[in-house]
Amino acid sequence: MPETGKGRLDWVDAARGIGIICIVLGHVLGESVLRDWLYSFHVPLFVFVAGYVYASGKRSVASYFQSSAMSLLLPYIVFAAASVGILTLASRLGFIEETSRGIFQSLGGFLYGNAKTGLMRANLPLWLIPCLFVIRTFFYPVDRYSRDISRRARTAAIAVAGLSLCLLGYLNTYHYHLFILPFGAETALNLSIFFALGMLAGMKKDLADKLLRGSAAKAKRFAAAGGIAAAGAGLIVLGAYLSRLNGFVNYFRDLYGDNAKAEPLKSYLLFLGSAVAGIAGWCLLSMLAANFKPLAYVGRRTMPILLMHKLPIEFFELLFVRFALENRLLTAAQAAAAAASIALCLLAAKVLEKKC
Numbered sequence: 001m002p003e004t005g006k007g008r009l010d011w012v013d014a015a016r017g018i019g020i021i022c023i024v025l026g027h028v029l030g031e032s033v034l035r036d037w038l039y040s041f042h043v044p045l046f047v048f049v050a051g052y053v054y055a056s057g058k059r060s061v062a063s064y065f066q067s068s069a070m071s072l073l074l075p076y077i078v079f080a081a082a083s084v085g086i087l088t089l090a091s092r093l094g095f096i097e098e099t100s101r102g103i104f105q106s107l108g109g110f111l112y113g114n115a116k117t118g119l120m121r122a123n124l125p126l127w128l129i130p131c132l133f134v135i136r137t138f139f140y141p142v143d144r145y146s147r148d149i150s151r152r153a154r155t156a157a158i159a160v161a162g163l164s165l166c167l168l169g170y171l172n173t174y175h176y177h178l179f180i181l182p183f184g185a186e187t188a189l190n191l192s193i194f195f196a197l198g199m200l201a202g203m204k205k206d207l208a209d210k211l212l213r214g215s216a217a218k219a220k221r222f223a224a225a226g227g228i229a230a231a232g233a234g235l236i237v238l239g240a241y242l243s244r245l246n247g248f249v250n251y252f253r254d255l256y257g258d259n260a261k262a263e264p265l266k267s268y269l270l271f272l273g274s275a276v277a278g279i280a281g282w283c284l285l286s287m288l289a290a291n292f293k294p295l296a297y298v299g300r301r302t303m304p305i306l307l308m309h310k311l312p313i314e315f316f317e318l319l320f321v322r323f324a325l326e327n328r329l330l331t332a333a334q335a336a337a338a339a340a341s342i343a344l345c346l347l348a349a350k351v352l353e354k355k356c
Helices: 010-028 033-052 061-092 103-112 121-145 151-176 182-202 207-213 218-246 264-288 293-299 302-308 310-327 330-355
Strands: none
Touching (some): 010 264, 010 293, 010 302, 010 310, 033 121, 033 182, 033 218, 033 264, 061 121, 061 310, 103 121, 121 151, 121 302, 121 310, 151 182, 182 264, 218 264, 293 302
């Protein structure tokens, strides 16, 4: 696949764009089959791509954590504080109902970084950022110390780490219940398998290029693209089917299916299956959409969208959904609210890029 900028893979931007669009859309949809399907793969896709591009290098521990804190935790803290301030001001001015949480209690909740506390309501989607920081931390020693061993041994080390963390996540969720750890570390256990899969796929970065560009003949390239499209669509349908069997997934609550309490192993396997199928399907389609610039543009700005979309969503939901309820166009209005929220976040990100 062609690279742009500093070695950036175009299809990765497309995959990120799909992931963040699905996350935002999922946040505006009410209880529905569509929402359940989006939730089955959108966060795992986001984590998978983070693993795909992950590289700790041979930096010292101090250098690595300084870099991770600046890229993830600093914007998280800034926008968490801004969200608490805006919510508090809006509450005192009477635009929203009075919140029962004090400003310092809410700020403390964001510093702890676990949405299960109920103290991150000012900007709930931010839970993913400290959770991703924890996942990256889990794999830092694996990545750093496996770079000097054979490719096969490195593959095994990443796979064992991912499967071990996944097993710990399952045991914790359904047996040991070590809830409400800092930065959502218990949720990070359940999502680490997707990061590991991303790292493993990242070891085969030339595969996509071989699939689409390995032959000079246009007919063969067209046939390869058709095969990729068919495989991608088939995997997405499979993921949707498994999601339908499993029901709703909520990551920060560690809820992995409608029947998870009665049949935890079955629900967990269905969750993993639907997520992996969705990831694989959308990544394959992203390879074909690598040159679709609007999608890649969104994908390059996933962080500001993730940081800022909560407040625009609430405004546009009020604006569009009230109209929709009167005209029976609820899903279309929710999609319009998601699109408007993303557009506003992109505009704000462009302003911030110029100012900072």
